[in-house]
Amino acid sequence: MRFDRILFLFIGFAAPGAVSAQSETEALMERLSEFMTEEQAEDFDLSALAERLEFYERNPIDLNRTDGTELLEFPFIPQLFIENLLVHRNRSGRFVSLYELQAIEGIDEELLRLLWPYITVDAPRSLAGIKSRQLREDGSHEVMVRYGRTLEQRRGYTITDTTRSRYLGTPDQVLVRYRYHFGKDLQVSFNMKKDAGETFWGPNGRGFDFYSGSLYIRNQGRLKDWVVGDYSLQLGQGLAMWTGLGFGKGSMVHNMARQSVGVRPYTSTNETSFLRGAAATVSFGNFLITPFFSRRRLDGSVEEAEGQERVAGSVNQSGLHRTPTELANRGALSQYVLGLDARYGYKHLRLGATAFYTGFDAAIDPQHLLRNQYAFRGSELWNTSVSYTYSWRGMYLYGEAAHSLGSGYALANGLIASLHPHFSMALHHRDYQRNYHSFFNQGVAEGSMAANERGFYAGVVYHPRRSLEWVLYGDFFRFPWLRYRVDAPSRGVDMFSQLTYTWHKKASLSLRYRFRQHGENASFETPYNRIVDVLRQQMRINGQYKLNDAWTLRGRIEGVHYRKEGEAIEMGWMVYQDFLYHPMAGKLSGNFRMAWFSTPGYNSRIYAFENDVLYGYSFPAYHNTGLRSY
Helix, strand or coil, X not given: CCXXXXXXXXXXXXXXXXXXXXXXXXXXXHXXXXXXXXXXXXXXXXXXXXXXXXXXXXXXXXXXXXXXCHHHHCCCCCHHHHHHHHXXXXXXXXXCCHHHHHHCCCXXXXXXXXXXXXXXXXXXCCCCCCCHHHHHHXXXXXXXXXXXXXXXXXXXXXXXXXXXXXXXXXCCEEEXXXXXXXXXXXXXXXXXXXXXXXXXXXXXCCCCCEEEEEEEEEEECCEEEEEEEEEEEECCCCCCCECCCCCCCCXXXXXXXXXXXXXXXXXXXXXXXXXXXXXXXXXXXXXXXXXXXXXXXXXXXXXCCCCCCCEEEEEECCCCCCCHHHHHCCCCEEEEEEEEEEEEEECCEEEEEEEEEEEEEEEECCCCXXXXXXXXXXXXXXXEEEEEEEEECCEEEEEEEEEECCCCEEEEEEEEEEEECCEEEEEEEEXXXXXXXXXXXXXXXXXXXXXXXXXXXXXXEEEEXXXXXXXXXXXXXXXXXXXXXXXXXXXXXXXXXXXXXXXXXXXXXXXXXXXXXXXEECCCCCXXXXXXXXXXXXXXXXXEEECCCCEEEEEEEEEEEEEECCXXXXXXXXXXXXXXXXXXXXXXXEEEEEEEEECCCHHHCEECCEECCCCCEECCEECCEEEEEC
16 A cells, blocks of 8 residues: 555544544534535535534624624524524513523524524623734634545546646645634724646745635624625625525425625635625614725636737636636636615614625627526626615514616515414515626526526424424426526426424434426427436435434435436435544544445436534535445
8 A cells, every 4th residue: 555545544544533523513413414515515614614603613602792693693593593592682671691581472492492502692792892912812723634535546637638638736635724713893804815737836936825814893883894805795695695605495494585695705715606706784763875896806717819809719617727718718707886774773674775886897698598698798787776674573584685787686585473373484585687787686596596496495493392304395487598408498396395303412313305306308308308207306305313422323324216207217215324422521532434325327316414624614515325424
């Protein structure tokens, strides 16, 4: 065996000794990932959410000071509960103890347990009258270095023919992350990253391939949020402006309502979906005003003709710069964003209005295909939107209307209602026109963007008793115009049901069934573009049992049935068993998994959450046949 493989194996077995016991955040991330990431890509980056939860675990939210905005950053907290919490505080006065939360409508034992590590009462404000010496001595610094490498040599590294596409760099993956915190209200972030296949000191000539940083200050009088550098902006229901982390459908039904948090520093290692510049939120009584500016270099295939306008045929969102083509397209396009958001809040009502300009130094001109007939073309775009939320007696109404000037509209409206202590429901209607354009939209949608789609979603959550929960939803949608691999208008349905039984916090068992149907081009030749149905069914049994304070067993059995007319039916399955060691006290913890799977191909793939190093989480696709362990 080669020396480098022996070295990596030694590190793999020795490293767990340096791992601290699992925090509340690590345990919660496992649950949230299973709830909400099936709709995401395999490389979906959860590090920003993990870091956010870890931050509030160290710096809990003061329930007597918060206006609810900080609580919006937790995807497992229903908006209706936040509204009820603020009403309770206004009526009953300041919280004396966290146990008072049990009297608030909309909270159950499970939600209280998840929320407990991240809240407190009467925490001191952190930047009041501080001096520079305190910033140096009392602030916390954190540096993390993460390294990874695939031991087997991939084909892209062996190509020596300079006329062919090939990887120019090494297989090493390196991430360096620095954080400085002074309490909750001052944060400095800096990331440096190199992906596998990218050069370090090579054609790019600047060391790491990706740099990201920000300075963030908040809660200083009228200045609620201020960030310089890379930041995310999440407004309304995500139809016009939403960057950074965004979840779609899942077993947490209340997540159909996006929770607008405004300006936040961007700390993810994902190289897309963020703004770079400056933004601030200033308070004027019941009004919040947020001006923002951004200038970024984007990757794209740009052609320059003498005496003519530069034209970008495509914009690359991968963030990878491994091959000669990817390097040539790097930073070829400049994007400018300038805008203003205004929000008004009074009692149970929240109103918002946003307008912003997006400009490029080259004209966007995608391929002239029939499906791109309504795609954006040009170098300038204006977007506007208005949004609202209103809560009243156990009901939460929300919505947004967005318009791209000179083209189409996008509308989304919904209702979340607690009709009984044991029964709640969610309704969501969306209508995104085929010619609606926004470069920052992440509205809830079956497609990749909030455009060319109409749909209606209905979900219910039923708790007949504390130990039993039943979640059911149906989403019915159609696409008025053509899409990639769908050369005609089409429609589909997504049905989900999950029954969960929890036994005295010691064990849990869940049974899940999901049915999805949508249209797609036929694989066989026909005289015309024929659309056929693609059906995918999933059945999952998931169980967990806590042996004692240190050991937990967790297992899953899952099956998939995939059928598309003209192709062979695919039926796949996966079984895995986890052994988790997380003592209440002690510095050593660890997980072990053994998975056995068999699927005929990628169409019948099965996703499963996997633990990794600190702030590292993966959600890979299991397909073909084999054993997988970590």
